[in-house]
Amino acid sequence: MDHTTPRQRARLETEAHITQIGNRMIDDEGVAGLSLRAIARELGVVSSAVYRYVQSRDELLTILIRDAFTQIADAVDVALAEERSVETLALTMLKWSRAYPNRWALIYGTPIAGYEAPHEETTVPGTRIMVTLAALVAELTADAEETGQKSAYSADGNALTPLREGLEELGLDYGDDIIMETITIWVAIIGLINGLRFGQFGPGYDDVEGDLMTGVIARLGE
Amino acid sequence: MDHTTPRQRARLETEAHITQIGNRMIDDEGVAGLSLRAIARELGVVSSAVYRYVQSRDELLTILIRDAFTQIADAVDVALAEERSVETLALTMLKWSRAYPNRWALIYGTPIAGYEAPHEETTVPGTRIMVTLAALVAELTADAEETGQKSAYSADGNALTPLREGLEELGLDYGDDIIMETITIWVAIIGLINGLRFGQFGPGYDDVEGDLMTGVIARLGE
DNA sequence: CTGAAAACAAGAGCAGTGCTCACTTTTGTT
């Protein structure tokens, strides 16, 4: 049986409708195009009415950011279930960024001015992929050790302290070399996708984005 | 003798004043805080008056973007004259990003919504550092070859076509391995700085940013 | 079934933005 009153159901529906419209607005015009007044118009309601459902534009932003993080992390999980490799992870992120470039910018681009992500709301979904990558790197390193190759990172381990603590909070304990390897691969992936999405390399990369990513990942795998 | 009339001089002064205020506003509140009306107030003039000096907010943005690109590229050039290495290049960019985080976001972050960089205006200063990096990589690769180490990148060279063409326009002709190496290092640098500046790794990195960059660069140097 | 309470919606209003346009004042030159 259904324990939701019609009222509650209507509320949830409207909330879902708002986030849906919000997502579409971001897809269409970027985060700057996200307007509560425009949402109100589309809902056929006066502008102040949407404030019954969402406290502020920032709150809606938080919801949309969390959604985007969750979506891309889910996509990566699905793809990794098929083929577990760093390349798959990277190419899946790239593919998602092409499908939703403005959502990509929302989560991996410049922070929104005057907006502070509520940390507890967004940090967890926001770090999922990186944690997955660390696990992947750990697996591969373990394999490499069996075949006799040992990574030799011996720089100042203090540099990794903040990240190591973050992983420890999740109950994970990796060595410095694994963390260093993870962060290197991670920043390369993000950097490449950002460069492509933000047009920093100029035009003409449409057909070679995947190959470029594959090349970078291959280069990082020594 | 001076061939500028007092009138022309006043104009140039006001223009310089406007870009100076604009830079300060971006430093203070990010690109969203760049307001022509606020600039007018600070100039002690009515809002419509600034349109005598700047065609639109976007035009001012273009000026500030070009300035920022030029500034960071100059900083890199100066540092490289002291010590010519990839690490120096990377650390200089990192240092600049710490000094001017909002300007960094302006040039390497999410593109401004509804704003299209005029290409001819910004592309040249925007690619200076990357071109410098390519030259650096080429030098180092040449050194490595003398000592017998040869890089072996042999993936689909088509992926590099757009970049190779970009370099050829500047009269530069590098091999695929050098271009691939350059782009890998480049995206790692940008990715790491973006991650740090945009707070994607969480807090607590303030004292280890340099070590982190050094570690990544070292890892990329095999 | 009725009446109070809670939820929802309306509409005016505030302060801010970029930008335009008709108009006046200042300035430099002939």
Added chain:
DNA sequence: AACAAAAGTGAGCACTGCTCTTGTTTTCAG
């Protein structure tokens, strides 16, 4: 002194987020 160009003015348009007061439903308990 006359005149044209440049600079500055102020009103106005359309938009934004957000608040506050008023009115209207809908829900739910007595």
